[in-house]
Amino acid sequence: MNLARSALKEKGYYFTGDGHCRFCRRGIEWWVTPNDKTQPRDRVTLTPHAATCPAGKQRAKQQAPPKPQLKLPTAQPRRTRADDAFLREIGVDPS
Ligand SMILES: [Zn+2]
Secondary structure, eight states, X not given: OOHHHHHHHHHTOEEEEEEEXXXXXXXXXXXEOTTSOEEEEETTTOOBHHHHOHHXXXXXXXXXXXXXXXXXXXXXXXXXXXXXXXXXXXXXXXX
Protein backbone atom coordinates (compact mmCIF):
# COMPACT_ATOMS: atom_id res chain seq x y z
CA MET A 1 0.00 0.00 0.00
CA ASN A 2 1.07 3.53 -0.80
CA LEU A 3 2.61 5.17 2.27
CA ALA A 4 0.84 8.48 1.67
CA ARG A 5 -2.42 6.60 1.32
CA SER A 6 -2.15 4.84 4.67
CA ALA A 7 -1.00 8.07 6.34
CA LEU A 8 -4.10 9.84 5.03
CA LYS A 9 -6.37 7.09 6.22
CA GLU A 10 -4.75 7.23 9.65
CA LYS A 11 -5.60 10.93 9.79
CA GLY A 12 -9.23 10.21 9.11
CA TYR A 13 -9.35 10.81 5.37
CA TYR A 14 -11.11 8.36 3.17
CA PHE A 15 -10.96 7.62 -0.52
CA THR A 16 -14.18 7.93 -2.49
CA GLY A 17 -13.20 7.47 -6.12
CA ASP A 18 -11.07 8.22 -9.16
CA GLY A 19 -11.57 11.15 -11.45
CA HIS A 20 -10.02 13.68 -13.74
CA CYS A 21 -9.39 17.33 -13.08
CA ARG A 22 -11.74 19.17 -15.40
CA PHE A 23 -9.19 21.95 -15.87
CA CYS A 24 -5.94 20.10 -16.56
CA ARG A 25 -7.33 16.60 -17.28
CA ARG A 26 -4.86 14.93 -14.92
CA GLY A 27 -5.85 11.83 -13.02
CA ILE A 28 -6.97 12.61 -9.51
CA GLU A 29 -8.44 10.78 -6.57
CA TRP A 30 -11.33 12.11 -4.56
CA TRP A 31 -10.81 12.05 -0.83
CA VAL A 32 -12.99 13.22 2.00
CA THR A 33 -11.16 15.12 4.73
CA PRO A 34 -11.78 14.62 8.47
CA ASN A 35 -13.91 17.80 8.20
CA ASP A 36 -16.17 16.08 5.66
CA LYS A 37 -14.96 18.11 2.71
CA THR A 38 -14.28 16.48 -0.63
CA GLN A 39 -10.78 17.12 -1.83
CA PRO A 40 -9.12 16.20 -5.13
CA ARG A 41 -5.62 14.78 -4.74
CA ASP A 42 -2.97 13.84 -7.27
CA ARG A 43 -3.26 10.16 -8.11
CA VAL A 44 0.40 9.28 -7.62
CA THR A 45 1.69 11.55 -4.88
CA LEU A 46 -1.66 12.17 -3.14
CA THR A 47 -0.80 15.81 -2.59
CA PRO A 48 -3.80 18.15 -2.76
CA HIS A 49 -4.43 18.78 -6.44
CA ALA A 50 -5.17 22.46 -5.88
CA ALA A 51 -1.47 22.93 -5.08
CA THR A 52 -0.21 21.22 -8.24
CA CYS A 53 -2.90 21.97 -10.82
CA PRO A 54 -1.37 24.18 -13.53
CA ALA A 55 -4.81 25.63 -14.18
CA GLY A 56 -5.26 26.48 -10.53
CA LYS A 57 -3.07 29.57 -10.53
CA GLN A 58 -4.57 30.83 -13.74
CA ARG A 59 -8.05 30.40 -12.37
CA ALA A 60 -7.14 32.24 -9.18
CA LYS A 61 -5.88 35.13 -11.29
CA GLN A 62 -9.05 35.22 -13.35
CA GLN A 63 -11.19 35.19 -10.25
CA ALA A 64 -9.29 37.97 -8.52
CA PRO A 65 -11.48 41.04 -8.14
CA PRO A 66 -10.65 43.91 -10.48
CA LYS A 67 -8.54 46.65 -9.02
CA PRO A 68 -10.50 49.75 -8.15
CA GLN A 69 -9.86 52.49 -10.66
CA LEU A 70 -8.75 55.72 -9.22
CA LYS A 71 -10.69 58.50 -10.86
CA LEU A 72 -9.34 61.98 -10.63
CA PRO A 73 -11.78 64.84 -10.92
CA THR A 74 -11.34 66.38 -14.35
CA ALA A 75 -13.15 69.62 -13.69
CA GLN A 76 -14.27 71.68 -10.75
CA PRO A 77 -18.01 71.50 -10.17
CA ARG A 78 -19.70 74.45 -11.82
CA ARG A 79 -21.35 77.03 -9.72
CA THR A 80 -25.05 77.31 -10.49
CA ARG A 81 -27.35 80.36 -10.46
CA ALA A 82 -28.74 79.10 -7.17
CA ASP A 83 -25.25 79.14 -5.73
CA ASP A 84 -24.76 82.70 -6.94
CA ALA A 85 -28.08 83.73 -5.37
CA PHE A 86 -27.05 82.12 -2.14
CA LEU A 87 -23.70 83.90 -2.15
CA ARG A 88 -25.42 87.27 -2.73
CA GLU A 89 -27.81 86.49 0.08
CA ILE A 90 -25.02 85.98 2.54
CA GLY A 91 -23.28 89.09 1.30
CA VAL A 92 -20.53 87.61 -0.90
CA ASP A 93 -19.91 88.93 -4.40
CA PRO A 94 -20.30 85.83 -6.65
CA SER A 95 -18.26 87.22 -9.60
ZN1 LIG B 1 -6.03 20.26 -12.46
